[in-house]
Amino acid sequence: MSELLKVAVLGAKGRMGTAAVEALGAAADMELVAALGRTDSLDTLVDAGAEVIVDLTVPASTEANVRFAVEHGIHAVVGTTGWDAGRLAALTALLAKHPATGVLIAPNFALGSVLATHFAAQAAKYFDSVEIIELHHPRKVDSPSGTALRTAQLISAARAGLPAAPDATETALDGARGASVHGVPVHSVRLAGLVAHQEVLLGSPGEQLTIRHDSFNHASFMPGVLLGVRTVGTRPGLTVGLDGYLDLEG
Numbered sequence: 264m265s266e267l268l269k270v271a272v273l274g275a276k277g278r279m280g281t282a283a284v285e286a287l288g289a290a291a292d293m294e295l296v297a298a299l300g301r302t303d304s305l306d307t308l309v310d311a312g313a314e315v316i317v318d319l320t321v322p323a324s325t326e327a328n329v330r331f332a333v334e335h336g337i338h339a340v341v342g343t344t345g346w347d348a349g350r351l352a353a354l355t356a357l358l359a360k361h362p363a364t365g366v367l368i369a370p371n372f373a374l375g376s377v378l379a380t381h382f383a384a385q386a387a388k389y390f391d392s393v394e395i396i397e398l399h400h401p402r403k404v405d406s407p408s409g410t411a412l413r414t415a416q417l418i419s420a421a422r423a424g425l426p427a428a429p430d431a432t433e434t435a436l437d438g439a440r441g442a443s444v445h446g447v448p449v450h451s452v453r454l455a456g457l458v459a460h461q462e463v464l465l466g467s468p469g470e471q472l473t474i475r476h477d478s479f480n481h482a483s484f485m486p487g488v489l490l491g492v493r494t495v496g497t498r499p500g501l502t503v504g505l506d507g508y509l510d511l512e513g
């Protein structure tokens with residue numbers, strides 16, 4: 264019998280953490296060796312012999328958690344938001360000192376969402392206008408969502424060198440045109456009853472393409488979490504986006 268992969272969850276009592284503890288506990292090739300909450304010591308990870316952590320905490324905690332893991336040779340699969348360019352640069356520098364360790368920063372684990380973002384980036388250069396609407400449950404603490412930030416970044420890169428989208432707005436109330444993320448307008452909706460949803464609207468004269476993804480519950484994220492845990496140890500260094508572990512060109 265082959266060895267089980269020793270996995271720990273950080274943020275184990277949260278919405279995502281609860282679902283991940285259940286999914287990882289049910290995986291035949293994994294052993295859940297630790298389930299940490301906000302007040303637990305990170306030393307538990309070392310004592311438990313964790314090989315991979317899954318960080319599902321809060322933007323204020325995630326950077327220190329991942330740093331601890333990398334410094335102890337533990338791979339990290341990260342779903343928590345808040346990984347801006349500065350944090351990613353610092354993590355890349357840290358990983359250079361720990362070349363055998365892998366980190367996946369996954370703004371969204373739902374495979375449909377990863378595909379929707381990929382398709383939106385592919386389509387973006389063929390339309391005059393692109394805007395993003397992300398819609399989430401009202402307990403979400405960050406806005407715009409990590410998924411929308413990532414989608415806007417990829418769309419902006421795909422549209423490099425193209426004219427700006429037409430927009431005759433001369434006066435607007437603050438926020439009425441959304442937040443400009445890499446030049447792409449992003450609108451955040453927080454509504455009771457929602458889970459996690461995103462629409463990318465692409466427009467040209469006479470036509471519109473809408474690319475929409477819906478997560479109806481947290482089960483949607485679990486296949487991506489498991490894929491990340493199974494793969495991260497074979498991918499040293501930093502990977503941003505679960506698409507880095509998929510074969511999207513094939």
Ligand SMILES: NC(=O)C1=CN([C@@H]2O[C@H](COP(=O)(O)OP(=O)(O)OC[C@H]3O[C@@H](n4cnc5c(N)ncnc54)[C@H](O)[C@@H]3O)[C@@H](O)[C@H]2O)C=CC1
Pocket residue numbers: 273274275276277278279280299300301302319320321322324328341342343344345369370371372373409484
């Ligand atoms: N990548 C993805 O597919 C998804 C990512 N997320 C992101 O994951 C994060 C968590 O989301 P939710 O579970 O909805 O939030 P939540 O608020 O339900 O759970 C966060 C949990 O982390 C705990 N926590 C805070 N600091 C901690 C620390 N230092 N160590 C251990 N636990 C700590 C909190 O006490 C709480 O129980 C958010 O950033 C969210 O945007 C959420 C859903 C999907």
Ligand SMILES: O=C(O)C1=N[C@H](C(=O)O)C[C@H](O)C1
Pocket residue numbers: 344370371372399403404407408409410411458459460
């Ligand atoms: O907080 C959430 O719920 C989610 N957070 C991630 C994000 O900010 O994109 C992923 C998903 O949208 C759910």
